[in-house]
Amino acid sequence: xxxxxxxxxxxxxxxxxxxxxxxxxxxxxxxxxxxxxxxxxxxxxxxxxxxxxxxxxxxxxxxxxxxxxxxxxxxxxxxxxxxxxxxxxxxxxxxxxxxxxxxxxxxxxxxxxxxxxxxxxxxxxxxxxxxxxxxxxxxxxxxxxxxxxxxxxxxxxxxxxxxxxxxxxxxxxxxxxxxxxxxxxxxxxxxxxxxxxxxxxxxxxxxxxxxxxxxxxxxxxxxxxxxxxxxxxxxxxxxxxxxxxxxxxxxx
Amino acid sequence: xxxxxxxxxxxxxxxxxxxxxxxxxxxxxxxxxxxxxxxxxxxxxxxxxxxxxxxxxxxxxxxxxxxxxxxxxxxxxxxxxxxxxxxxxxxxxxxxxxxxxxxxxxxxxxxxxxxxxxxxxxxxxxxxxxxxxxxxxxxxxxxxxxxxxxxxxxxxxxxxxxxxxxxxxxxxxxxxxxxxxxxxxxxxxxxxxxxxxxxxxxxxxxxxxxxxxxxxxxxxxxxxxxxxxxxxxxxxxxxxxxxxxxxxxxxxxxxxxxxxxxxxxxxxxxxxxxxxxxxxxxxxxxxxxxxxxxxx
Numbered sequence: 001x002x003x004x005x006x007x008x009x010x011x012x013x014x015x016x017x018x019x020x021x022x023x024x025x026x027x028x029x030x031x032x033x034x035x036x037x038x039x040x041x042x043x044x045x046x047x048x049x050x051x052x053x054x055x056x057x058x059x060x061x062x063x064x065x066x067x068x069x070x071x072x073x074x075x076x077x078x079x080x081x082x083x084x085x086x087x088x089x090x091x092x093x094x095x096x097x098x099x100x101x102x103x104x105x106x107x108x109x110x111x112x113x114x115x116x117x118x119x120x121x122x123x124x125x126x127x128x129x130x131x132x133x134x135x136x137x138x139x140x141x142x143x144x145x146x147x148x149x150x151x152x153x154x155x156x157x158x159x160x161x162x163x164x165x166x167x168x169x170x171x172x173x174x175x176x177x178x179x180x181x182x183x184x185x186x187x188x189x190x191x192x193x194x195x196x197x198x199x200x201x202x203x204x205x206x207x208x209x210x211x212x213x214x215x216x217x218x219x220x221x222x223x224x225x226x227x228x229x230x231x232x233x234x235x236x237x238x239x240x241x242x243x244x245x246x247x248x249x250x251x252x
Numbered sequence: 253x254x255x256x257x258x259x260x261x262x263x264x265x266x267x268x269x270x271x272x273x274x275x276x277x278x279x280x281x282x283x284x285x286x287x288x289x290x291x292x293x294x295x296x297x298x299x300x301x302x303x304x305x306x307x308x309x310x311x312x313x314x315x316x317x318x319x320x321x322x323x324x325x326x327x328x329x330x331x332x333x334x335x336x337x338x339x340x341x342x343x344x345x346x347x348x349x350x351x352x353x354x355x356x357x358x359x360x361x362x363x364x365x366x367x368x369x370x371x372x373x374x375x376x377x378x379x380x381x382x383x384x385x386x387x388x389x390x391x392x393x394x395x396x397x398x399x400x401x402x403x404x405x406x407x408x409x410x411x412x413x414x415x416x417x418x419x420x421x422x423x424x425x426x427x428x429x430x431x432x433x434x435x436x437x438x439x440x441x442x443x444x445x446x447x448x449x450x451x452x453x454x455x456x457x458x459x460x461x462x463x464x465x466x467x468x469x470x471x472x473x474x475x476x477x478x479x480x481x482x483x484x485x486x487x488x489x490x491x492x493x494x495x496x497x498x499x500x501x502x503x504x505x506x507x508x509x510x511x512x513x514x515x516x517x518x519x520x521x522x523x524x525x526x527x528x529x530x531x532x533x534x535x536x537x538x539x540x541x542x543x544x545x546x547x548x
Contacts, residue, residue: 004356005422007393010349011320020346024335031334091332099330102294104320104347104390252296 011104018109018116021100025117039078040125046193047071047129052136056194062221068133068140069216070192075125076152077209080118080159082183088114088167089175092252101251111245115160122156141223151215151226154234158208161241168250201229208237254301255288255449262288264449265302270394275416275426277440279433281539285449286429287327290396293427294324307394320348323392323424325383327399331371337382338367341389348390357385362411376403384412388419395419397428401435413438433532443531445538452538460534467533469498469507472523473514482513502526 011017029036050056051067058066091097100110130140167175189196190209204211204227211230218224255263263285270276278286292299295311295318304311309318331340341358345351358364361381366374374382380403387395400416401409416439419426430436436443437457445452445460453460475493479486486500498510507526514521 003422004352005388005391005419005424007321007422007424008350008391009321009393010390012347012349017347020343024332024339024343027339028332028334094331094333095326095329096332098296099326099386101296101315102319102322102324102326103344106316 014106014109017105018113021105021110021113022117022120025113026120029117029121035083036121036125039083040075040128043071043075043078043125043129044132046074047132048136050193051133051138059195064133064136064138065221066217067193068130068138069220070190070213071133072126072129072152072216072220073155073209073213074187074190074192075129076122076155076212077159077186078183079122079125080115080156081163082179083163084114084118084160085163085166085179086172086176088164089170089172092167092250093172097250098252107249107251108246111161111164111242111249114164115157115242118160119153119156122152126152138221140220144219144223144225147226148216148219151212151219151230151234154231154238155208155212158234158237158241161238161243161245164245165241165248168245168248204230204233205236208234253289253292253299253304255285255292255297256300257288262449263292263299266444266446266449266451267302268444268451268454270425270427271441272425273420273423274441275420275428275439276442276444277436278427278429278444278446279431279436279535280429280446280452281431283448284446284539286446287398288449289446290398290427290429294322294396295319320390321393323387323390323395325387325395325397325400327402328379330383331379331386333372334370336368336370337363337374337378340371340382341385344386345389350391351389352391354389357389360411360415361385362408377405377408380404381408381412384415388415392424394425394427397426399429399431401430401432409435433530433535437531445535447539453534457531461529461531466502466507466526467499467529468527469502469510470523470525470527471496471498471510471514471521473519473521474517477514477517477519482516483510486510 047067050058051064060066088097134140163179166178170178186207186209187193190207190213192209192213196210199206204214211233215226215230215234218226253263253266254261266285266289268276278289280286291297292304293306293311295315298312306318307321311318338354338358341354345354358367361384363378363381363385366378371379371382380400384397384400387397397416401412404412413435416426416428428439440457442454443457443460444454472495475490477496479488483498486498486506489497491497500506511521511524
């Protein structure tokens, strides 16, 4: 019987460590599938409410061309920021992060896995919502999909970084409260359901939701390109918050 | 090592070394500083004084290099509540280069039937066993076990003890905290008794109890003998007629003197029994504040 526990320590290749962690994150997300569906409820209501009725004022004649990209951007924020912050906050309070910190999974490995898992979920949600948009008459320019995906990846990284940073600095209850509050404020100020005061380039830098939504409108709805200022804004948000999260992320 | 939380000093100048392939047990009440000391060794916080080297590395600065070599069992929690026991163990196995066989480990810890049970549905003892499995699955060379058998039933406790003995036999070094005397006495090569953040005593279980000496000499002889000046340094009682209990500094010379006294009284001695202190006596004496001479 002897020899079973003879030490043979070592880390699996980092790629497979991160891949298993992503798989676990996705498994657990699927397990609370009802929460995922509910998370799509608000965007769906906004899409149908603001897109198909005249309840709000939106710029231009084509309501769906304005509203659908905004809803897609809102979903990205909802999942990558609000959902991520709340989940991570509770994982900290359950001690899950501490347990992972006592394993061969490294800090960048965990942050990457969490962001990648959230990106996977977002892709699914966006396909569903874009499908609903198409069904009710949104006519996107598919040839502009690559830059749209590019800004979406940047926005996801920025939101996820901010979420992980908040979950590191605040208690889980405070994280939940703050994440929800920021979600509501962004929704109100971001010009998703109705035309918000046009803050121009400045607005894109302070409101990543507004920047992301505008980039998706310019590309998907109007077949144009992403304004440089938006690339800059989202890239800055991503670099700043991913770096801050990597520096400040605590296991305990 | 010194660890402080605000004004409270949890660990106040403790020095210890875990030799390779040995089991060192940190023994002490809750709040004695055991977990704080482990927290530093596991790289979750820095010491406020002194240094910790684990396998020659700094637990915080060399975190990424160190973790694959360690097996860490936290005191509680630490697992996704909605993941099953099997998923959790396989996740941590997948982090390791040459993990143990997950099925074997589930069997050894009696967790096979809970493989598809979610963490939150497991009992405290089952969660503990899974935490232990998670700590071992990466085939570590050093394991930190923080009260490994807390919440386990007797059977699980014995299974765990046999497993820790096997770890030691296979060359794994073990640092375990416990407040169970029998656990420390059975498993530890070396016991460090902590009290209020300081080391109250160290030694092997045998050394700790031997240093405390013989506590009591019980002699059965004719009833009604009255002690005199020859036994003045000892406390002699006769709780039941013919059964004498003699307490004091009982080394071999004194014991022989005591028996000589019975002989001089022409008493028929029919039984002599010495009672040594147990680790529990030593521990209680040390941790309840009584002055003791057992420190080495």
